Amino acid sequence: MALVAIGLLAAAIVFAGLASAEEGRVVLRTEAGWGGKIREGSLFPLKVIVSNPGGRDVSGDVVVRVAAGDGLGGSGDVAYVRRLDLPAGGAKTVWFALPGQPYTDRNHAVEFYAGGYPQGKPIASEPAVKAQLLSANAAVVGVMARDPDAMAFLSLLNAKGYDVHVVRLDAAADRDFPWEPELLDMLDAVVLNAVPTDTLPANAAERLERWVAGSGKLFLAGGTSYPKTVAALEALSPVAYRGTTQLESLESLAAAAGEPNPPAGPLTVSVAELRSGAEPWAVQSGVPVAVRRPLGFGEVWYLAYDLSGEPLASWSGHAGLWAAMLGDSLKAENHSTKAAGLVRPQSVYELENELDFFPGLKALPLGVLSLLFLVYATAVTWGVYFLLKRRGRREWAWWVVPAVAVVSSTAMFAVGAAERRTAIAQTLEVTVLSGDGYAVRTAGVSVAVPGGGDYTLEWPEVRFATIFAVRGNAGELAGKPGAAIERVGDGTHATFFDAPFWSVGKAFAPFERLSGVGALGYDVRYDGGALEGVLRNDTGSKLTDVYVVSGPDWARVGDLEPGESGSFRLAVSRWGGRIPNDVPWRIPLASPSPGASPSATDSVPADASSEHRRSLLTTFVNATELPGARLNAVYAFGWRERTRSDLKLNGKPVRARTTELVVQELRYPFVRDGRIVVPKGIVAPKVVSPAKAPYLPDLPGYRLDEGALMLEYALPRRADAEYRSVRLTFERDPSAQRPVQWSVWNEADWRWEPVAEQSAEWEADRPARYLIGGSLLRVRAAGPEGATIRAPDVTAEGVIAP
Template sequence: MKPSLCHTIASRLTYLIGTILLFVWMQCGGPFLGTAGAEEAAQIEIESQIGFGASNVKQGKWTPVTMTLRNQGGDVSGDLVIQVANPNRTKDFSYVQHVELPKGSVKVVTMLLPGNAYTKSNNRITFYEKSQKNGKKIALAGNAYLEAFSLPKETVQVGVLARDVDTLNFLTLLNQSGKNVNVLHLKQEEIPKESLGLDSLDVLAINDFASDTLTAEQVQAIQLWTQRGGNLLLAGGAGYPKSAAPFTKIAPVIYEGTSALKELPQVEKIGEKELVFPQPFTLSQGKLAGGAETIVSEGMLPVFARSAYGSGFVTYAAYDLSLNPLASWNGNQRLWEQILAGTIESAHANNLNQIRFGNDPFWEMDRALEYFPSLQPPKLPMLALVLLLYAILVGPVLYLVLKRLDRREWAWFVIPIVAIVTSIGVFQFGASNRGSMMAESLSTVTLNGTGSGIKQSAVSVFLPKGGDLELKFAGKSVVSPLLRSDVYPSMQLHEQSELVIRKEIDAAIVRLQDIPYSSISKLAVEEEQLVSIGKLDYSISELSAKGAKGQITNNTTKELKDAAVLINQSYIKIGNIPAGASANFDTAGGIGVSNGFDIPQLAFPYPTNNNVDVNLHQRSMLIGHLNQKANFSGGITPMIIGWMKDQTSISLTSGGSIPTEQLTLVSQEMKINYVTTDGKIVIPSTALVPALIDNHLKMSAVQFQNGPFMQMGSGDVTLDYQLPALAGASYLTMEMTGDPNPDVTTELWNSETKVWEAITLKSYQTWEGDKLQPYLLEGKSIRMKVTTVQNNTMFRIPAVSLEGVVKR
């Protein structure tokens, strides 16, 4: 054959093969176009907003995303997808919502995303015609990504619904005293229809606003958000009826008209600044509703009041927060430190500058989800026996058999065959208990004492063969990968999602895709609605500065296993309590702890002698829960804990279900009555953990070494010991214990002379009777200023306890 002919034939074959390969490549969508096909010309415009009109995403909290789509082309329907980089995995995760876009239409789409920092590099918004799984990309005109910085977890975020856009701006003055406060002025349309859309708010204030214009879904979302732990602030004055209209059943006061006052002496005392009214000031008038308590009153008129609602509070202010002279009063900083004390304390417990001892809760939970009790590796003695038998078979036994048959040359193929068969047998033996899909759910239910609670779960699914799987979580659940609540602004997209989450009306659909062989996928699931499993009742029969006795009753629906009481910084193990049964406790039989992070390993010890860690699940879950419940100085709020075990299942969209082991940690805080039956008041030092206010230290951190220590840079800080709200309280004795430090000076605030008085801190000292009264600020707090000129010094936070009586 001539060279030119050969060349022609080769060229034509090359062209033919290239054409075939190009055709196949185009039919498959191309290796670089992803599973959803080529991108079409832009015909949809997009505008996106994360949070509430500002970059206010709070770490670890669900945040709403609003996307406005304008269709400039023909009719189209498909999936809107937000793809986000996963900082803890090598693949991304995506949130999907189906959208119908007729020609020329405008649609507003909302989704909930985990609170984190969002940048151009760590997320992408895409539209797929028909479906995300196999549709074509349609280009979006506009910024097809989200951008927001993340607020620290200790930030107190206040949302305001008000006519005046400057309402509550004075709360930012609290930043001058070491608080992190961010005020957001909301529009009615920004209030979500789901309570978790308000998750990033700590306070929602409604002032001079027509609340009856809110939709029924928005009102329900606000009420459920409050039950989940929010602080709903209803402000009064002449506009109170319209502001509180949808919330009158849960409000702390029953409205009875208005009144006008020329002075507010009690408010002035708390604010510690002169308050002058040039003319009578209008306040709403009302009487306390059942279960409500007064925070500040002028005679018989409640100025501030509060009532518990689920795990949260409804707070009442009797005046319009936007009106002067109160709106511009320079005593607002002190006043609102008192009004928002509980919310500020809860936020400060998450202070990122605080040094916490104990294992990282995320990695503890991540490790716990890897542990399936039924997925144990083969026992080493059994494997050793198999290897020994193999060695004997391949060695002397096989040699003797082949010698007897006079076929020793068969060894060249018999030995490899035996090795292959043995390997297959060993693999089957090792995989005998890993051949079925299974799941486990590690849940926490935080009860509010009224019969319901908040449920949060971490779920792991074992896929022995990998591949794809679609799960269905019924109800109003929100799902995310198991994430750390830290800032990851520098993360890059990995291009491929292994977790695709689609929110439907009555369920959350989660698709696990391209999962490797014999892998475990991990999810975080939070239920929107409260779960109703009952409550844990309790009574205290004896309380002192050193101990407590009492009884708890399990009024939940199931037996409580390994129940325990945490009180007075003691761990008291009780055991199993059947539903409806009671059990006694006494701190004399408990174990004292220096900080809350000792408790998990006391309750569920680590294994010894390399044994299987059968306590891994309980210990890891308790570490995470107490990390959230610890206060700023490391103390643990009194609580009852216990465990429930169930066999349940996770539904599949294809039909059927995956058997699931469910372990639930049940927790309920104990609201201790510090008044004994004979009218005596006993407040132990473990109940008085100070807040750090007016912090002028160059650096400060709290750490635990047999008690709370503060690591201080040069400067000063005020320790504010908030006393429990006890009507008619008269304190007679205060005891203080501490470690004198020559590098630190201490002063107590004298509320009568309005000056700081220097004191010499001793290991033990007391104040009694009239000598004590000047240091009780309105009978509600004790303030100590600590000062150092050293750049780095350790100071033990003094422990304060009080005793007194209730005046009838």
């Protein structure tokens, strides 16, 4: 009987264990990227579907662990964490935004920790990112359309040297998709065509707006179904729908694409009225067919036709039309800097290093320390000796001297470490304003904790953050926690584990999209030799040390209170140009560098760190130095320094100081009083072929590594603009044994026209014959291989139709 009882008891224990295991079982399923693709250097979405087939509720954390390499000193992994409560038999979806980099089975894992991370137990795990890694210069277009193959024609562009990938946004159609800009970061364009958007979440329009403002392009189309496309996005639409009509000719689209053969009509299109800020891009028979509206660093487009409808769907020029509309999304050599001066992770080396230094904690100079040590040594030895001698107690010296030394040292340590007994934090930020109320901010935060151990930094208003170490191929998982990043509401909690005494923990927010931040108002004029104007501070807060920078030249505006204006003037040889990377070290800032003007220090806080400022400015300059950055930009920048009280350490406020660089590009106002004027040197060319032509910033110009070079000048494009004068100015090298032969493309005759060999200037007799799509001028240089050339400058004038 005893044996039977023992057997029954053992069986009961086994079955109870199996039942318990079944009740606590969690199943994970993942989908990475868009269309199974992710892009290097951009954030991508990771969808994690967590199901609980057991018979009891489960609570815990969904965790994506990524190897941090040596960025945390090899001390652990970086974990992205989401808290989740799963009812019995239920399933939930969690979305993560992760950095685009190589992922292997050994450098990351997705897990569910019952009871929380890292103290809980992982009860489900799998390698997650199974996707194709695209290069950083690939263009990715996301599509939601009634016809899943509506944008398949874009693949034709790859035969012309582009790298274009069309991905379907099937997951975005789900009601649980949050439409956060970080999840759309790898997309250059989003196309919505004849799909109902009234099923999208209520906040989709606001979040899609922030994505566009951060340098995205949104295309809204559908023809007769356009009202369905904009049902939930009416506030973003550049036009107001007014019905439909039929067009017999589509010559305007062919002209915009530079195609000689327009699609055969007829075509039913939507009729719309332009809203404020919208610009007609293509107009046929008085009907706007393509309209664009700038929004932040991006654009919203309206297309009057259904992308999958004939005759455009099978038109041979359709891909060329979209190449013109996508523009820089296709032509930038490196996606990371498509918008002017946006700061991406590739350029934050200076920012990362500067976060190690806290301006409030300054060591005494070596000379002062030496003097204090001499005074201390004299007082402890001879001072104590004479005191004891006077009292006749010289025999006490053997214990009094050490005692005085210990007490003095303790006192000096207490005084010297007074600032270091409490945790301190700081944030360094680069905020790039778009000029219409939007901005993109790159920020780093560091916290110094005297006690070490585990601690959590609460960073509000930062929707995505990571640890500086997470970039590139980070090696293999260490198997122990190093840091955890958790999204909590609209903020981020960064937890550092097992930190040593007096260590510095750092987190990084690479691309925060902001709205309602104001702008720098300005009025600029350029006559070919001087750049002058007025700058107005409409950011809502004081800016100190405001400058205007054009290439290697700068002019100081001074401090600007909110609403205050200041004038500037600087002599320049040309508009803009790349900012040399030594400018941050030559320009006078808070603490003048050698040779700088002391007047630069007025109204700067006494404890301002010029090193912080120079590092932030260097971070921005490095971004404009990356391939694909704008070659001819003029920038204004200033500083904001403040003490912030919203950072928390382990739930308690921590004193923190913020140093912020505020930057905005000053764009030349081409349209004034019904005229369009393009002064010499403002429009910089873009290389059409060869794709990797070496740029020589000192000229500025290019090297003919393949014996030929084709350039394009994109004049301001408006359907209501008529150019009446277009001129090219050349700088010839009279010493060249074989001069470079320049040619200009004649769009009307479909041929190259040579420019007279020694001519310093070329002017179009009838500009419309040479401008592709009414605004694009193409030139070609041919010469000996390895020759260096300076790109010609273009000048143009025209009128705007009333």
